[in-house]
Amino acid sequence: MKKLQIHVPVYNEEKNLPKFIDSALAQTFRDVDYIFYDNNSTDKTLELIHNYSKNYSNCFYRTSPKNTGMIDQYFRVVYSARDSEFVGIRSANDLMSDTYLECVMELLETDPMIGLAYSHGKSFTTGDETWSYMSEAKIDTRGKNKLESALSVISKYTEPFSFWGVYRSDIFSKLQPYRYCHGGDHIFICEAALYGKIASTDEALDVRIVQPSQVGYAGIQKNSQHQMEENSRSVPPESLFYGLKHLQPFSDLAFGHVEMISMALISEIEKYQLCELAVSILKKRFKAHIDYENQVLLNFLDHSINHIEKLSSIPQSVLHLWKSKAHKEIEKISFVGDVPFEILASYRDRLNKLKRVS
Numbered sequence: 001m002k003k004l005q006i007h008v009p010v011y012n013e014e015k016n017l018p019k020f021i022d023s024a025l026a027q028t029f030r031d032v033d034y035i036f037y038d039n040n041s042t043d044k045t046l047e048l049i050h051n052y053s054k055n056y057s058n059c060f061y062r063t064s065p066k067n068t069g070m071i072d073q074y075f076r077v078v079y080s081a082r083d084s085e086f087v088g089i090r091s092a093n094d095l096m097s098d099t100y101l102e103c104v105m106e107l108l109e110t111d112p113m114i115g116l117a118y119s120h121g122k123s124f125t126t127g128d129e130t131w132s133y134m135s136e137a138k139i140d141t142r143g144k145n146k147l148e149s150a151l152s153v154i155s156k157y158t159e160p161f162s163f164w165g166v167y168r169s170d171i172f173s174k175l176q177p178y179r180y181c182h183g184g185d186h187i188f189i190c191e192a193a194l195y196g197k198i199a200s201t202d203e204a205l206d207v208r209i210v211q212p213s214q215v216g217y218a219g220i221q222k223n224s225q226h227q228m229e230e231n232s233r234s235v236p237p238e239s240l241f242y243g244l245k246h247l248q249p250f251s252d253l254a255f256g257h258v259e260m261i262s263m264a265l266i267s268e269i270e271k272y273q274l275c276e277l278a279v280s281i282l283k284k285r286f287k288a289h290i291d292y293e294n295q296v297l298l299n300f301l302d303h304s305i306n307h308i309e310k311l312s313s314i315p316q317s318v319l320h321l322w323k324s325k326a327h328k329e330i331e332k333i334s335f336v337g338d339v340p341f342e343i344l345a346s347y348r349d350r351l352n353k354l355k356r357v358s
Helices: 017-025 045-055 070-080 100-110 146-156 184-195 216-234 240-246 249-263 268-285 287-310 316-336 341-353
Strands: 004-010 032-038 059-063 086-089 094-096 114-118 121-125 130-132 166-168 197-200 206-210
Touching: 004 017, 017 045, 017 094, 032 045, 045 059, 100 114, 100 166, 114 184, 146 184, 146 197, 146 268, 184 197, 184 249, 240 316, 249 268, 249 287, 249 316, 268 287, 268 316, 287 316, 287 341, 316 341
Parallel strands: 004 032, 004 086, 032 059, 114 197, 121 206
Antiparallel strands: 086 166, 094 206, 114 166, 121 130
16 A cells, blocks of 8 residues: 555546646655546546556546536545545646655655645646746645634635645545535635644645636636626526525635534634634625625525415425525525625515415
């Protein structure tokens, strides 16, 4: 068994895989296995990883009989990563400098307090062939207590280089599954910061391949806002659950942090302190986005309630489930938004009065 396992979820990556695997096999750190998880690709991805596994003893692959989605892939990685002292997750469209793993492993092996080590890096933007480097997003929590460490992630984490780093397996196994919400990687890293220090190499050794819309912090925000606006325009009145699922990315980010903290393996006092501080930081950081999307959601609820009232019939089970989800979204607004209590109370009252139409 190798000291390190790198798990790589892949789907239709035939264009990127050869470069990624070349960078993996060129690593100066050799005590590592690479495990690829193919999510029922429709191109030559499976053929490529099959050939590499035949020719290289440290390459393995697993397949899914159907495409189960990106989040399910991460679930499989998390529950499979139990057989080595250290574990890493990599994206197949990102590259590593030859000494990436050697430098990262040196950090982990020389300081047992470090639970996650990585290298910050550069983002390569496809299309215009430009490079960007965001040093302000670099995370290093050495010298901080667990609350300070988690808050430093919440306050400044904007690029996922650390997510693709190397974890101690005993810490990785404590982490809750990747959350299906905006900023799921932020939440994942925030919890890792509660169980061990996060350290970054001095030199930038990682390269991310990104689309132009994803460049930098402003790009991330703009892309998320655009997705929300597209969702709100494209949701027909009948798609009640779809709307509830997609209209609040930044509120979900704040709420997701609190959900994670409430179930983290820390003391109750630390949970109370961290929840309060996290909400305060995220509300201030994303206030304009949260205010906007809360109004979008309330407009959607108003439209949906009116639509349900006009339906000739609706199954009781569907109505009950939708009402419970709608109430939960209102709770999110009251939790991270600044909508007056009276307005939220009026929506709760309208929801409670909704009954099955026979």
